[in-house]
Amino acid sequence: MNKRLPIFGITCIAVLAVLLSRLWTLKLLYLDSDVRVQVQQALELTAEEEGFLLSGFSIRSLNTDQVSVTHRAHARGEDVVTCFDIDLLSLTRAPCEDSSSL
Amino acid sequence: MRRLFVTIGLEVYAVFLALMQMGGGVRTDEAKYLLDIPYPHPPVFRFFLSQFDAWNHQELFVRILFATLMVQAVWLVWDMARELPQVKKFTVAALWILSGGVLLQAGTVMMAPLTALQALVLLWMIQNRVSAPYIGLLWLFSIFTAYQIVLFFPLVYMCFQGKKDRIIYFGVPVVLLALYTLANPLIPASMVVHSSRDLTTSTVLDRVLATGRLWAVGGSVFFSILGTWGMFKAKRWSLIMSFIFVCAYIALSRYDYYAVLFLPLLVAGVLARPKLLSFPRVTTVLTAVVGVQFAFTLFSGLTMSTAREAIRSIEAMGTQGTLLIEGSFGHEWQYESSYPVRRFTEGLVEEAGAVVCLQECPEWNKRSWKVLQHEPEVWVREKWLG
Numbered sequence: 001m002n003k004r005l006p007i008f009g010i011t012c013i014a015v016l017a018v019l020l021s022r023l024w025t026l027k028l029l030y031l032d033s034d035v036r037v038q039v040q041q042a043l044e045l046t047a048e049e050e051g052f053l054l055s056g057f058s059i060r061s062l063n064t065d066q067v068s069v070t071h072r073a074h075a076r077g078e079d080v081v082t083c084f085d086i087d088l089l090s091l092t093r094a095p096c097e098d099s100s101s102l
Numbered sequence: 103m104r105r106l107f108v109t110i111g112l113e114v115y116a117v118f119l120a121l122m123q124m125g126g127g128v129r130t131d132e133a134k135y136l137l138d139i140p141y142p143h144p145p146v147f148r149f150f151l152s153q154f155d156a157w158n159h160q161e162l163f164v165r166i167l168f169a170t171l172m173v174q175a176v177w178l179v180w181d182m183a184r185e186l187p188q189v190k191k192f193t194v195a196a197l198w199i200l201s202g203g204v205l206l207q208a209g210t211v212m213m214a215p216l217t218a219l220q221a222l223v224l225l226w227m228i229q230n231r232v233s234a235p236y237i238g239l240l241w242l243f244s245i246f247t248a249y250q251i252v253l254f255f256p257l258v259y260m261c262f263q264g265k266k267d268r269i270i271y272f273g274v275p276v277v278l279l280a281l282y283t284l285a286n287p288l289i290p291a292s293m294v295v296h297s298s299r300d301l302t303t304s305t306v307l308d309r310v311l312a313t314g315r316l317w318a319v320g321g322s323v324f325f326s327i328l329g330t331w332g333m334f335k336a337k338r339w340s341l342i343m344s345f346i347f348v349c350a351y352i353a354l355s356r357y358d359y360y361a362v363l364f365l366p367l368l369v370a371g372v373l374a375r376p377k378l379l380s381f382p383r384v385t386t387v388l389t390a391v392v393g394v395q396f397a398f399t400l401f402s403g404l405t406m407s408t409a410r411e412a413i414r415s416i417e418a419m420g421t422q423g424t425l426l427i428e429g430s431f432g433h434e435w436q437y438e439s440s441y442p443v444r445r446f447t448e449g450l451v452e453e454a455g456a457v458v459c460l461q462e463c464p465e466w467n468k469r470s471w472k473v474l475q476h477e478p479e480v481w482v483r484e485k486w487l488g
Contacts, residue, residue: 019281019285051445
């Protein structure tokens with residue numbers, strides 16, 4: 001790579017690191033079709049019952065039993081962020097146990 | 103000194119175009135970028151815009167910023183035309199600022215004008231033989247601004263041809279974009295939903311005509327003809343390939359705001375065959391007449407958005423609490439509202455201060471509620487009506 005502009009390489013590596021970390025969190029969405037369907041149902045149900053838009057959801061963590069999601073209510077100024085742990089079998093949800101990183 | 107006066111004059115023009123767009127309020131796509139709602143485009147620009155979304159004048163500021171970028175880009179066009187006689191240089195510059203793409207879209211908060219601008223910068227870099235790493239950086243930045251920049255990949259590929267680093271500078275940003283898309287499942291989902299828009303109700307002929315209309319609008323007819331003729335006559339294959347991709351993309355998507363994507367290709371087309379500018383003054387005048395006619399038709403037809411009007415009337419009551427909306431609604435409601443916005447569900451009525459029905463109002467206990475307005479039907483708690 002051209003030494004005159006290492007910023008291109010540094011930027012690409014930084015972006016790649018962020019994306020790989022995010023993809024690692026979401027890997028079950030692509031590897032397990034059951035989990036994929038359950039997550040979709042969990043998000044749609046939560047959106048319907050809470051009156052949320054789907055575009056506000058972001059997945060924090062995911063395993064075969066539970067998905068942890070945040071919902072950002074996009075608005076002018078500071079957005080209200082809500083966090084839920086959703087059981088993928090029963091689709092019941094509770095506020096996140098660990099919401100320190102919101 | 104003369105250049106300073108021209109710059110100031112252009113800035114006045116940019117502010118005028120931005121103010122004309124203010125008449126319609128914020129559109130749903132604009133709200134997505136202003137609030138950094140994470141689809142459909144990558145985050146670079148919308149993240150920047152959202153950093154000051156609490157500011158009262160965010161919309162005006164961003165419209166002026168975008169209009170300024172589009173209008174002042176004429177200096178790039180001017181530089182690209184530096185080898186032409188003075189009168190033809192003026193004509194090419196005038197074609198840019200009087201084109202339908204600039205007149206109709208310079209003051210919109212959309213990614214399409216930015217993509218057009220990035221493609222123009224790319225063409226300028228290619229003409230000036232800027233080194234590959236800088237083009238790679240622009241390509242990376244553009245790709246993380248909006249997906250549609252990939253329509254211009256033949257230009258990028260051609261300029262890296264023969265360079266040993268081309269795989270890195272051309273390919274790595276594309277791979278990163280693919281990974282970004284996988285990491286944000288909402289994006290492919292929304293693309294699937296929107297890609298079938300009108301597909302079942304429109305014929306191939308409808309789509310060809312709609313694409314032709316946007317091609318004509320983008321360059322105010324005369325610039326469109328000259329630019330397209332120029333790129334074909336000069337056999338500039340990278341331009342022609344990009345032109346075909348833009349046409350195909352518009353035919354499939356049919357959004358009016360993509361007309362501006364033709365502009366950088368038209369500039370390069372005219373510059374590839376400047377002999378076509380046989381009657382520069384007449385061309386400029388005709389382009390101006392058509393462009394102004396397009397702009398007059400658009401701006402005189404702008405009406406204030408339903409969201410802004412409804413929210414203003416709710417705010418005038420001093421209402422508090424959540425705003426519930428029944429029916430499908432766009433992101434402009436989130437942008438305009440000073441209240442939390444949620445879809446209507448009966449369980450949320452308790453915390454609501456107002457309900458807007460964009461379709462038939464649902465049933466709930468309306469004893470303490472009154473209708474504030476019809477079309478759309480807006481209900482507020484009785485206590486706010488005094």
